[in-house]
Amino acid sequence: TSIFSAVELAPRDPILGLTEGFNADTNPNKVNLGVGVYYNDNGKLPLLEAVKAAEKTRLEAAPARGYQPIEGLGAFNTSVQNLIFGTDSPLIKEGRAVTIEALGGTGALKVGADFLKRLYPSSKVYISDPSWENHRALFESAGFTVENYPYYDAATHSVNFAAMKAYLAALEANAIIVLHACCHNPTGADLTAEQWKQVVAVIREKNLIAFIDMAYQGFADGITEDAVALNLFAASGLQFLVSSSFSKSFSLYGERVGALTLVTENKEESARVLSQVKRVIRTNYSNPPTHGGAIVAAVLSSSALRQQWEAELATMRERIRAMRISLVEKLKEKNVPQDFSFVVKQRGMFSYTGLTAQQVEQLKTEFAIYAVSTGRICLAALNTKNIDYVATATASVIG
Numbered sequence: 001t002s003i004f005s006a007v008e009l010a011p012r013d014p015i016l017g018l019t020e021g022f023n024a025d026t027n028p029n030k031v032n033l034g035v036g037v038y039y040n041d042n043g044k045l046p047l048l049e050a051v052k053a054a055e056k057t058r059l060e061a062a063p064a065r066g067y068q069p070i071e072g073l074g075a076f077n078t079s080v081q082n083l084i085f086g087t088d089s090p091l092i093k094e095g096r097a098v099t100i101e102a103l104g105g106t107g108a109l110k111v112g113a114d115f116l117k118r119l120y121p122s123s124k125v126y127i128s129d130p131s132w133e134n135h136r137a138l139f140e141s142a143g144f145t146v147e148n149y150p151y152y153d154a155a156t157h158s159v160n161f162a163a164m165k166a167y168l169a170a171l172e173a174n175a176i177i178v179l180h181a182c183c184h185n186p187t188g189a190d191l192t193a194e195q196w197k198q199v200v201a202v203i204r205e206k207n208l209i210a211f212i213d214m215a216y217q218g219f220a221d222g223i224t225e226d227a228v229a230l231n232l233f234a235a236s237g238l239q240f241l242v243s244s245s246f247s248k249s250f251s252l253y254g255e256r257v258g259a260l261t262l263v264t265e266n267k268e269e270s271a272r273v274l275s276q277v278k279r280v281i282r283t284n285y286s287n288p289p290t291h292g293g294a295i296v297a298a299v300l301s302s303s304a305l306r307q308q309w310e311a312e313l314a315t316m317r318e319r320i321r322a323m324r325i326s327l328v329e330k331l332k333e334k335n336v337p338q339d340f341s342f343v344v345k346q347r348g349m350f351s352y353t354g355l356t357a358q359q360v361e362q363l364k365t366e367f368a369i370y371a372v373s374t375g376r377i378c379l380a381a382l383n384t385k386n387i388d389y390v391a392t393a394t395a396s397v398i399g
């Protein structure tokens with residue numbers, strides 16, 4: 001018999017399964033709102049001009065492809081710290097931030113999870129209810145037990161902060177709390193700066209460990225504005241972890257560019273932490289690939305390219321916002337009974353629309369519009385050509 005005969009077929013990834021169904025659909029009006037990527041107004045995945053320019057320069061320089069250091073490209077790691085904390089951050093000056101280049105935001109979360117498991121083997125991990133669909137499996141695969149903390153309130157389409165705070169305040173010391181820095185996936189509902197202050201206070205008081213996931217910096221209000229949670233944690237003097245993803249903000253999904261930053265007590269502690277994080281990396285994938293990090297570092301460290309990138313990021317952010325506003329207006333024009341104005345308040349690429357699983361199914365079978373059964377839609381999949389069709393279909397299934 002085969003050495004693999006006991007292997008059972010794993011369940012299909014629900015979102016990838018949706019895309020397979022979409023690809024096979026022959027309806028010319030089909031729309032895939034289930035995706036987790038940014039499409040431009042032509043419904044295409046963009047290659048940013050700033051990225052193109054940095055790639056051209058790199059291609060002409062034709063650098064050799066030696067191994068990178070275990071922690072990745074130094075220039076990339078420095079650029080990431082400057083981006084997330086600001087160039088004047090005392091954290092950086094005092095050597096309290098350790099950054100390693102990771103394989104996307106997912107890779108950063110996994111390196112952080114593996115490191116924390118060695119340090120706090122009996123801690124539990126707490127993720128928001130609901131959260132990005134990979135958070136639970138990722139921390140479980142690092143060996144943790146994962147629980148949900150209260151987060152989204154479907155009735156108000158926003159965060160039930162009182163419940164979240166009360167839950168965190170009752171947790172055991174060294175519990176690991178995964179927080180979305182901005183543009184919460186899947187709900188689009190974020191904490192206010194005032195609420196973040198209270199989260200920092202609870203984390204300090206209860207000796208909890210914050211792991212902040214920042215996959216959409218620049219997609220809500222702007223690069224610095226979206227770092228409000230990070231800045232509050234930075235100012236608190238606490239130690240914490242941050243995973244960054246450049247998949248969306250640089251439209252570099254397949255290049256797998258991300259970073260893990262650990263904020264320590266002092267420079268000497270940073271050296272010890274880095275040495276242990278490097279052991280985690282060495283035994284997983286040894287060192288990260290060269291291309292994506294080099295491109296992001298080149299863009300962030302050239303003032304011209306950085307300016308160009310910021311403008312392109314603003315275009316993505318503003319287009320998503322325009323789609324939110326337009327969708328709400330169109331639904332109103334069609335006299336739907338519900339008030340959808342909350343969609344404009346939600347931030348980032350996603351919205352929990354409140355559509356039921358049955359309505360989502362109807363959108364698919366009657367209109368070839370694909371969405372996740374939870375009612376999550378990706379606003380960045382809407383454009384000026386398909387939004388009327390989507391609004392009409394939505395009004396029809398809820399009417």
Ligand code: PLP
Binds near residue numbers: 104105213247
């Ligand atoms: N964290 C959140 C909240 C996300 O939404 C995503 C991607 O969808 C990730 C992490 C993973 O990012 P990456 O694709 O860079 O691994």
